Amino acid sequence: MSDGIRIIEVGPRDGLQNEKAPIPTPMKLTFIQDLLNAGILEIEATSFVSPKWVPQLGDAVDLWPSLPRGGTYSALIPNQKGLDRAVSVGVDRIAVFTATSDSFTKNNINMTVEESLNAFSEVIGSFRTVYPTGWVRGYVSTAFECPYEGRVDPRRTVAIAQRLEALGVDEVSIGDTIGVAGPIEVKNLTRLMEDAVPIEKIAYHFHDTHGTAIANVAQALELGIKSFDSSAGGLGGCPYAPGAGGNLATEDLVYFLQRSGIPTPIDLYQLARASLEILKTLGREPLAKSQLAALAASETSPM
């Protein structure tokens, strides 16, 4: 991507996992093809979590071999069992998920942070015996604040990121899971982080719960961060209420980059159409601001 800015589309995994309605596999494949057509090339496609826990992504083993050509895909791996299923269908890019606080990881993955790091050490080791150069991403959730424990000391976040790096991950995705951080916190954390983890290994994963996501991206970009997670149409629902922002919408991220003079190969209108289709399937209204604007603009101009 131009200027080296990478967008990691997490809608098909992080987005759909948080939607109540399960979606048939062919519709997911159409969605992913639509994303590719819009120029979105790097996609976290699914999770190999137990279908019992997350039925929405229970079709991972069927989905993966059918993914359309042309994309760079990864999958979330919760444990060794998930890795076995993933490797059985050829998954060579994986992501593992921890957080800064035990109460959050206990609630989400039923392990303490320490237990999760130990588990992932084995998962990553096992993965690398199959794919010695396979790509691994580590998520650090609740990087700024935990819904159970409140504000997080940025040194704690840096320490977890370092632990993941020591496990050999290629990238650390730093998540503002509940969407509360502002740019000052992003500045503080990034500066601490860059002394501990090479900056090119850091990605940010912002939520737009309070409308600060783009301000946070702008701040991170200024400090040299080049990788950002986002979700088409803001998929991933709303931690609070209908209409409240969850994941940063890819449309808003793309709009911001393009308006900032950072060219991307992404067609905002095609992206907005792709999001519209999957939101329709989910019975949800479009809410991402730039998605609405792109769709509305298309109604008034010949496209």
Place this chain on the structure above:
Amino acid sequence: MSDGIRIIEVGPRDGLQNEKAPIPTPMKLTFIQDLLNAGILEIEATSFVSPKWVPQLGDAVDLWPSLPRGGTYSALIPNQKGLDRAVSVGVDRIAVFTATSDSFTKNNINMTVEESLNAFSEVIGSFRTVYPTGWVRGYVSTAFECPYEGRVDPRRTVAIAQRLEALGVDEVSIGDTIGVAGPIEVKNLTRLMEDAVPIEKIAYHFHDTHGTAIANVAQALELGIKSFDSSAGGLGGCPYAPGAGGNLATEDLVYFLQRSGIPTPIDLYQLARASLEILKTLGREPLAKSQLAALAASETSPM
């Protein structure tokens, strides 16, 4: 306000003017009282535009004398006739409205930019004969881009701001009327502007059509701008489609400031309740992100 950051609440004027449903005067007064109770003290309360053109604000002459004590109010004045009506009820803080492009002003106030500046010269002169120290704000709309003429040369925006200043305005409010600007444009314009107009006289009026409003506020703050317009609950509807952002929501602005360590006397929950009530009256759903978050948080915590 702490740190000298001013919030100019424009919901009762800029917001309600763009809502289809007219609101009875007592409901507006309740809304304004609720805003005061939440700590919002500076409010553009109405417009003395002809009731024929903007029936939603046709009650300005009745509203003004009944405004609750404790607020600092201003009113938009479109012309000499509007000023006469305003002065007759004691309006001593006024705002006048122009833009960077003739096609925009022709469409909105049926004058070219030059004609509007000539008209406002007379209006301001006339106002100052009644209130020699009366406060005057001048709006420069379409400061970054015009919906009819496209991108605006920032030197043009600076020139209009200078013309307003030469007419003796106390403040220039620079408006991203269609909500398209990103922080780089804000940086460029602010730097040009500060060579021409004292920085303490500059306010920004952002729209959140593409989710960039808070990023723009953050950029402007960094450059020393201390005054920002916003609208409770994002009132003012949506230039594009339901759900698309119009005015920057006061809730999002307040959240951002507070999270940035800039204390404000505003109670975010009370503000969100005030917006909720007026949105209910308008038959609209809450959409401002921080409003939703504040309301949802109150449901889970004893408030």
